[in-house]
Amino acid sequence: MADKTKKIIVTIDGPAGAGKSTVARAVAERIGLPYLDTGALYRAVAWKLNKEGIAPDEGERITKALASFNLELRPGGLCADGADVTAAIRTPEIDRIVSAYAARAEVRDALTGLQRAQAANGLVADGRDMGTVVFPEAELKIFLTASAEERARRRYRERRARGEDVDYDEILKQVVERDSYDMTREIAPLRPAPGCIILDSSDMDAEAVTDAIASLAVEFMGRKER
Template sequence: MNNETIPVITIDGPSGSGKGTIGRALARELGWHFLDSGALYRVLALAALRRGLALDDESALAELAARLDVRFPAEGDGVILDGEAVDREIRSEKAGDAASRVATLPAVRAALLERQRAFRTAPGLVADGRDMGSVVFPDAPLKIYLTASAEERARRRYQQLREKGIEADMAALVEEIAARDARDMNRPVAPLKPAEDAVIIDTSALDIDATLDQVRQLVAERLGRAG
């Protein structure tokens, strides 16, 4: 089986839309590999911050991206950078904001593009991100775009942080999410938007189970597989 024949399901959308939770759950149900592409950018941003690199130093960031030692263990939800679990650090607002900034740099995106495509291995891949369907896997047989209001996404993020014992300000989260949306949607390289053939699902009024049910139905219709 060559790379192009391996099925891919892409799940794109803004931060807090539920794409990571849905993507990982779907991958587990199908027995497929999972790619959290946003984590790659967050890991790169964290590595850059640790090394004291400027977030606008495109050449240095691209060089770092090309040799980044990052792994997604088959079991669990962990992300390993240089042999260290960095799940908590990369999910911070600081890392998220830095990731959004480095993701605007063409050389950085090019350096990570092939690495993302290398996750496409048998029996299949569920890829979660912002441009998985529009740029990275344009031939994917099923493309999904999850969205939700900025207020609802901020509420979800607030709850996640509080559950982890991290203090957060709801109003500040709404502002940060809205600003990130504007930056991601208006960036010149791979702006955040649904692929032309993506199925759009608004999760503002849906819980995880209801969203996953809709996704399972799409998988059965498009790929003839049950989640």
Template structure:
């Protein structure tokens, strides 16, 4: 069974999807980490961001390995390195690169083949796994999302300004929704879930209820 969780930046998709996967006994696919890793590799290689073929070549040379809580790039654990504000801001270059998106889409489908998976991103229900049995669109208010991101960055030791985080989030939202290929969009058969005011545990409880409801309705055996 494939469960997709799409939504805008700062909605809490990664943490919610990871916790949900553990609850269900599924594998977790953090597609955002894959784009961030490509971005980190491009940044280290000094690619010209205005020359998309350079980043595509870097992406093609990478071996990405994902576990439920870590990602390695050519054998190096880059779990923390990909979460800085700098890499977050630059990730649009990987996300807007069609060659990179095609490459990572193929890798994501290969990861999920024959497995029970919870996957999160922007285009999981619309592009990567349109056949997914359960599709969820996870969202939250603009200020709520910015506050979450601000607190997360602070917890990682970065000195950030909430207004700047909100400004960059708005730019990212604009880029995500206007992207011609693989942009953020709610699939027609996705279930929308607003997380404002809910604790992480309450979010996972509700997500689990949604998945279990789909399993019951579809006759899919629960774990």
């Protein structure tokens, strides 16, 4: 496949627990494009601000703190101010607070430029506003969703596998609340991008979703080559 066919942008947006990160990472590997884990970036920001005692409503302090914040994307991980935070940002505590920070214009403005700078050679990016705000010119836009119940089951199984003592009903409540918050927030609300393909994965496993999106991406690569 010629290099020029690889320089497309694929965005995968959708609600929490839809499997965006797992699928996006697999699709990127399948079609030979870099993977941009945007969720990890927002989690790292939430980790830093929370660690420094800066609340989501403290706009001026957020701007000041992020002005000198150094994020470095590495294969399979993320460093924040020189420290590997790959594991630290994947905790229930960060799950609970990340949306409040991600809704701030100061945070989104700080990260939008960083995300766009990664796209020179094409990429696969997942998040909530990749196709609507960050990469509106993307050749292939996917809105990946699933029922709230199925997404809660996935989160429940993931946390149980990590040895956590969790309650399914509580996770379902959190998923529904997160959906409402993400869809109604003033800054970059969660919604399907114009021209996107909506894919419901409620009855699909990760491999089937990967196959479907990778096939679409290869088709779009072919169109670009012509």
